[in-house]
Amino acid sequence: MDHSHMDHGDMDMGHGGGQCVTNMLFTWSTHNMCIIFPEWRIQGTGSLIASLFAIILLCAGYEAVRSFTRLYEATHTQRLKAFSSSVLVDTENAGPRTTSGDVESPEEDTRREGLARVTNSLLVGRDSKQVLERRGRVIMATLYAVQVFYSFFIMLLFMTYNGWVMISVAVGAFVGYLVFGGDAPATKSAACH
Numbered sequence: 001m002d003h004s005h006m007d008h009g010d011m012d013m014g015h016g017g018g019q020c021v022t023n024m025l026f027t028w029s030t031h032n033m034c035i036i037f038p039e040w041r042i043q044g045t046g047s048l049i050a051s052l053f054a055i056i057l058l059c060a061g062y063e064a065v066r067s068f069t070r071l072y073e074a075t076h077t078q079r080l081k082a083f084s085s086s087v088l089v090d091t092e093n094a095g096p097r098t099t100s101g102d103v104e105s106p107e108e109d110t111r112r113e114g115l116a117r118v119t120n121s122l123l124v125g126r127d128s129k130q131v132l133e134r135r136g137r138v139i140m141a142t143l144y145a146v147q148v149f150y151s152f153f154i155m156l157l158f159m160t161y162n163g164w165v166m167i168s169v170a171v172g173a174f175v176g177y178l179v180f181g182g183d184a185p186a187t188k189s190a191a192c193h
Contacts, residue, residue, distance in 0.1 A: 019032050020033070020034035020041065021034070022034065022160075023160065023161045023162065024161065025161060026161050027161060028164065029162075030042045030048050035051060035165065036156050048164065052164055052168040055157055055165060055169060056172040056175060058153075058157070058172060059154055059168070059169050059171075059172020059175075059176055060172045060173075060180070061150075062147075062150045062151065062154060062173075062176060063180045064176065064179075064180045065146060066147060066180070066184075069140070069147065070184060072139065072143060073140060076136040076139075076140070079132060079136075080129070080132065080133065080136070157169055
């Protein structure tokens with residue numbers, strides 16, 4: 001079958017109330033443009049501006065999710081480290097004392113009998129650490145999945161091949177990094193996630 005007569009620059013997709021134009025080549029045109037969904041249709045200057053603003057917010061939101069994930073990972077790591085540090089509690093004087101790696105004198109060794117070893121201030125056992133590790137792993141996997149989904153959604157926005165949408169994606173990333181980037185490195189791989 002000869003396809004040489006077909007124009008692959010854009011594709012019209014009928015969806016009830018009109019045609020969506022899906023471009024396969026770079027364009028600035030917004031005529032009958034639909035963004036990802038047929039319901040997200042550009043019907044004039046107002047809907048274009050509202051859509052571009054929504055895209056900026058969506059892309060800034062992606063940086064917020066990344067920032068929240070970094071914060072959760074740091075907090076989770078600190079919680080896990082709290083299990084490995086220990087505190088000696090003097091049961092006679094009711095005063096906490098941190099342990100050190102120093103060798104104790106014979107006097108301190110006898111005094112140690114009155115001390116009870118407890119892990120951090122939460123007084124939790126080994127099983128609780130395993131539960132915390134599992135729960136943290138599930139939450140981090142969920143946050144990772146949200147980031148992957150979000151990044152592919154942004155990729156679909158970019159793949160409208162519309163210059164206005166592409167610029168809005170970049171502006172959203174810029175705004176998101178300014179607001180949520182904090183001390184995170186600005187380097188990002190070219191991968192979708």
